[in-house]
Amino acid sequence: MTRTTIDLWVGFFVAMGLAALLFLALKVGNLATSNSGETYAIEAKFDNIGGLKVRAPVKSAGVVVGRVSDIRFDSEAYQAVVKMQLDTRYRFPRDTFVTINTSGLLGEQYIGLDAGGDIDMLKSGDVIKKTQSAVVLEKLISQFMFSKAAEDSSGSGNQ
Numbered sequence: 001m002t003r004t005t006i007d008l009w010v011g012f013f014v015a016m017g018l019a020a021l022l023f024l025a026l027k028v029g030n031l032a033t034s035n036s037g038e039t040y041a042i043e044a045k046f047d048n049i050g051g052l053k054v055r056a057p058v059k060s061a062g063v064v065v066g067r068v069s070d071i072r073f074d075s076e077a078y079q080a081v082v083k084m085q086l087d088t089r090y091r092f093p094r095d096t097f098v099t100i101n102t103s104g105l106l107g108e109q110y111i112g113l114d115a116g117g118d119i120d121m122l123k124s125g126d127v128i129k130k131t132q133s134a135v136v137l138e139k140l141i142s143q144f145m146f147s148k149a150a151e152d153s154s155g156s157g158n159q
Contacts, residue, residue: 039066039085040124044098044111049080050134052100052109058084059101060113065090068111084111086122093118094126100134109134 049071059065068087074081086092095116102109122128 039090040088041069041083041085042122042124042126042128043081043083044128044131045074045077045079045081046100046131046133047079048133048136049082049100050102050109050136052082052134053112056108056110058086058111058113060090060092060115065113081114082111091121092116094120094122095130096122096128097130097132098128099132104134 003087052068052071054068054071057064058070060069066084068082069085070083072081072083073079092113094116097114097116099112099114100109101112116130
């Protein structure tokens, strides 16, 4: 093999490695191009969205059915308004329950849809009323610690 042939093969493998790294970076960052099919938009209001971000997945039964497209603050109701783009292949009843969940203990947050039993289906522009805000780990820990401290102080007076 000549020197130029070896250089060509090395360059080819370096280019393939860089392409693989770019692909992985896009997948990890949720920036990879998704199914560019038809979607419809729905909104939900939450008291606390935690660390939810734009482009976070919207899942139902563990299947990604859409993505978060926009997050804004409603200054009149003092709530976060989350706009989601759902794939038209997936239709949900109007009484669907929306939660903000976390993948694992400290993982990324995503929207979970629990389908209801209504006959009428959600349409583009609908606002879902039944929501559950994100569980903030720090709040849970502080509530647990303060409740334990209150039990200890009330228990010591009884002895």
